[in-house]
Amino acid sequence: MDKIKVLWVDDEIDLLKPHILFLEQKNYNVTTCKSGTEALEILDEQKFDIVFLDENMPGLTGLDTLNEIKEKENELPVVMITKSEEEYIMEEAIGNKIADYLIKPVNPHQILLSLKKNLDHSRLVSEKTTSNYQQEFRKIAMDMAMVNSYEDWISLYQKLVYWEMRLEDIEDSGMFEILESQKNEANIQFGKFIDKNYPTWFEANTESPTLSHVLFKDKIVPELSKEQPTLLVVIDNLRYDQWKAFEPSVTNHYKKVSEEAFYSILPTATQYARNAIFSGLMPSDMEKLHPEYWKNDTDDGGKNLHEHDFLNAQMKRLGLTHLKHEYYKITNLKDGKKLAENFRGLKDNDLTVVVYNFVDMLSHSKTEMDVVKELASNDKAYRSLTQSWFKNSPLFEMIQQAQQMGFKLILTTDHGTINVKNPSKVIGDRDTSLNLRYKTGRSLSYEEKDVLAAKDPKTIHLPTISMNSSFIFAKSDLFFAYPNNYNHYVSYYRNTYQHGGVSLEEMIIPFVVLSPK
Template structure:
């Protein structure tokens, strides 16, 4: 074990010899001082791992010494030791970012626990986490062979995310690599599961809640509880939701958090339009041809979400005073935050926020974003940083102040693609990297879920002979022409449209104002 150096500051240090011997026996090196000024001089001369600081000393008091120590080294852990149990002293010490607060008389085991907590925390957490995942590894492997329902797949996926978040902060990268292997195996099995059951889901057999049933099944019942802000963050994966969940805790408490399934293709024009319309794409095309656009049609594909939502609200017989807003820029977000007070009296305010989708596309196009979001951990971190500083958080704070309930959800997730699968199509073939629709598609059968008759999956056809294919696992489609350049450009980018746990199993969260 590494030997740590402790600075112990107490004007009665001679009374603590038994404590010092206890620590020395456990390989801690202790340097002592009798005053605050001596402590400051010692810290200027050499580094220490932690300081134990008496609060009540002549000359510089413990709190005064604490302030000066933090000026010298803001990262130096300081444990305050005091006889004084006054709340004001505790608050001032805690406000100065002490590492711990101990009340005299302290026993050696209290000191040891504080040292373990502050100096050995990373090692102990790493060892505990590694041991925990090693035990869980076998159970996850067993679960993979026994998963039979959409809910069981969602539970397994959330378990994999939990361990991913636990393992990403420890030093044992081999455990992380094992988890990545399990995630890959899970996606392979999940692809087979979806291939067997997706058509049945669309026809209502043992179907989970999906994009086109989400509003009717889960959103509409929540509207009976009072005014609601519905936020659809485009392209939000489950792990990204977990990354910024804590940032909402000061304003909202979570009431419901459960997964639903994005329809195929897991792409905005299909999945998000399905949420707002309450219809599958083929039904949108038939009922509302003036609003629906296929892949090869000119113009924006999500320009009529408000129209779709209005039609669904009317079809469900809901008497709602509602508004819809789409945010695709910082300026638009700030404007809505400033104007949100005018939403008083609305039963439903629906907001589509596009940042995460723009982030994933920017990561493909811009080298600087590729550096900032080089892997899933960095991608989550960037999402958290955005959320904490975004107008969306300001909008949510305004909603909380006005007593709104909050629903956060998304249309689909995204996956980091690693391998290319060759595909050939004509000029009318769609451009998405994770799904294709067009005529005479040539592809690797093992890499895709194929829909030669799109109507069976309630998908529209560009023409009489067009079909759909959806990429499985972490594959992306590449044309044989200029194949190597194409693969090099798109490998390790975040894409959506296909079949993976990351893209299809997405969060629905209900929160109420604190």
């Protein structure tokens, strides 16, 4: 292995001979010089891994040398060494992105620690993360065998997300593959759990998780008051890991009061799950009580055009008409920018609801799915894309303005989404719904082991579209494909992000309450 090359710049370099010998014994290659000018000449001729730079030198000062180095090689780590503890020097150096800051007199171990911290940091973190996950792997495997409640599944999924995000930063692809297989196994077990327990969650006196249709009444209403305005943001299709990816951007402006997970109802699709949040009703009750707003899969026209009407009806039912509220749905960049520009005008609302169709922002029409497929070929890339989108979105501008205006912030979603890998054959008539993760229709034939089937939709509070129609939901990472034109269809949709079915990613989703910093 090549030795790490260190350039040490100090006008009293002769006094540092013992330090240099110590580093050379530790297998570092140290080049020395006595001035900033000399250092810049050496850097023109040779490549180094790190520079130790004395701040207080005659001629070109340490700070001037630092500026020149950064202009030449911005990524080269520079450790500033100084006698002075003056604040402006520290601020100036930190502003120029120094890698570390040491106060004289330095001892050899301080120097060694700084080297390890800056050059071995990723290797050390990688090794530590890997060994920690190896220990945790056994614990997760044991937990998975014991999981028997909706709370256990939430904590197991959160643990998997935590490790997935820790492991994505290290270079051990083997560890990542182990985690992937553990996640797949978890989804298989979760599918069995939902199959067995989901219908019982609607029975009286049964302990059940917070589901979409009770989220508003049970979790949002207790946060509302006339004393402080609330901004409720419902981001379409937001998975738990995506929230964790952009959480640091939000918590620069807001502090977390609480973070919990709730379960999306089935199908984990917008027209069902999001309408359930705003109406406070399950789909079969929406159809019964509000036939003017509800549309079934086979009906023509938009299925989510009445969220605001559903919300008004729910607020009336809950006796909340004294709260002034407004609702906005953002489906394109232009509308997002317009709302961000006019956000100050919402200061008198008790509740402002913003539904943000972020997946539509990433791919504003189905034809551009190839672009998203390319940019988000796996979960790591999808998280990165979400983070980048969020930081540059009008939504982030609104959140920053909301903080300045003293708004409480509630962030949530309607359902998550999963990268589908494997096809499952299904046959239905021409009135069968089109979604890739769930189907509703008559005389469906399918692979029993691949699906959760609701032969009588009423048992899970879904509308019966016609006599003998049933619902099926794809489990794990499966997607439904018809036998005709099968190969073309499968290659087109494999490795795309879909929702509507049964998986940890689609069903266990974030609900976060934050207060302005």
